Amino acid sequence: MKHANVALFVPHNGCPHQCSFCNQRSITGHTAQPVPQDVLRAVRVAKASLGERTKHAEIAFFGGSFTALDRGYMVSLLEAAFPFVKDGTFSGIRISTRPDAIDEEVLLLLRRYGVTVIELGAQSMDDRVLAMNERGHTAEQVGKASSLIKQYNFTLGLQMMTGLYGDTAEGAVRTARKIANLRPENVRIYPTLILRGTELGRKYTAGEFQTLSLEETVSLCASLLDFFESRHINVIRLGLHGSPELEQNLLSGPWHPAFRQLCESRRMLERMKARLQGGHVPHGDAAVLVNPKNISTAIGQKKENIRLLEQIGYRVRILPDASVPEGGFTIYGLKE
Numbered sequence: 295m296k297h298a299n300v301a302l303f304v305p306h307n308g309c310p311h312q313c314s315f316c317n318q319r320s321i322t323g324h325t326a327q328p329v330p331q332d333v334l335r336a337v338r339v340a341k342a343s344l345g346e347r348t349k350h351a352e353i354a355f356f357g358g359s360f361t362a363l364d365r366g367y368m369v370s371l372l373e374a375a376f377p378f379v380k381d382g383t384f385s386g387i388r389i390s391t392r393p394d395a396i397d398e399e400v401l402l403l404l405r406r407y408g409v410t411v412i413e414l415g416a417q418s419m420d421d422r423v424l425a426m427n428e429r430g431h432t433a434e435q436v437g438k439a440s441s442l443i444k445q446y447n448f449t450l451g452l453q454m455m456t457g458l459y460g461d462t463a464e465g466a467v468r469t470a471r472k473i474a475n476l477r478p479e480n481v482r483i484y485p486t487l488i489l490r491g492t493e494l495g496r497k498y499t500a501g502e503f504q505t506l507s508l509e510e511t512v513s514l515c516a517s518l519l520d521f522f523e524s525r526h527i528n529v530i531r532l533g534l535h536g537s538p539e540l541e542q543n544l545l546s547g548p549w550h551p552a553f554r555q556l557c558e559s560r561r562m563l564e565r566m567k568a569r570l571q572g573g574h575v576p577h578g579d580a581a582v583l584v585n586p587k588n589i590s591t592a593i594g595q596k597k598e599n600i601r602l603l604e605q606i607g608y609r610v611r612i613l614p615d616a617s618v619p620e621g622g623f624t625i626y627g628l629k630e
């Protein structure tokens with residue numbers, strides 16, 4: 295069953311820092327701080343639209359640093375949400391926060407109010423990159439907070455970014471390895487976008503910074519996706535959600551509305567190339583059988599994969615075959 299979250303956004307509330315890349319108001323498209331009545335309203339709407347499916351959904355507080363909120367305000371939101379977890383209407387509560395806003399006392403409080411999943415914004419595991427982007431915490435703090443979260447039996451999610459100020463593609467791969475070693479159940483990967491009203495926006499306008507291109511980011515994120523899945527870590531998000539505010543405030547960066555699809559297509563392309571070249575399939579016509587659900591992933595946006603395979607000497611036809619498992623493929627070299 296498809297997982298659903300009932301998401302409430304607490305933009306910037308609770309943040310003791312102003313990270314170089316962050317303008318939560320344009321990222322989330324939300325400016326108002328939710329109050330307990332908003333939680334009740336969101337739950338009512340979710341029950342009306344999801345029906346019984348809410349049993350598999352979480353009430354999620356995203357967008358700020360939940361555990362750094364004013365304690366009374368944080369508890370008021372949890373108190374509004376908790377009865378719906380207690381009576382089984384929802385499966386739990388999910389929050390996102392900063393690594394330096396986690397300690398045993400707050401974890402006990404979160405557990406008491408039915409929080410099940412904690413996502414930490416790690417962003418990088420390189421202290422130099424963290425400092426250059428004004429994160430205000432270290433990689434060691436990410437490690438300590440992650441261990442504590444697991445020790446208290448919460449589901450751990452970690453978020454990382456690519457293309458940060460002072461980072462490189464190789465640096466992002468090192469971050470991914472360190473994140474995987476912390477054994478999160480899931481990760482989110484966010485390419486850096488340069489937004490108006492941020493320090494990176496100022497640096498970009500002054501000609502001091504440019505992030506990775508869309509092409510570089512797709513190639514990097516396709517390999518990160520492969521890496522995390524090879525370590526049995528679910529990549530639950532690749533790229534920011536679109537919103538009119540985001541598009542209005544975007545100065546530069548690898549934004550694409552179907553970013554994950556681009557990454558999955560690229561990964562399929564790399565696998566097809568490796569199989570064709572590594573398996574010594576002679577240049578010429580080839581047929582690739584894929585699960586019907588993966589046809590557009592295999593073909594690529596605007597038939598990009600077909601075109602790129604042609605450039606290395608293969609005229610490929612992608613054909614549906616329901617017996618091929620999702621994500622896999624079978625290749626036949628076609629002789630005249």
Ligand code: SF4
Pocket residue numbers: 306309310311312313316317318357358359392415
């Ligand atoms: S990235 Fe997170 S911690 Fe940094 S300013 Fe934005 S919401 Fe706050």
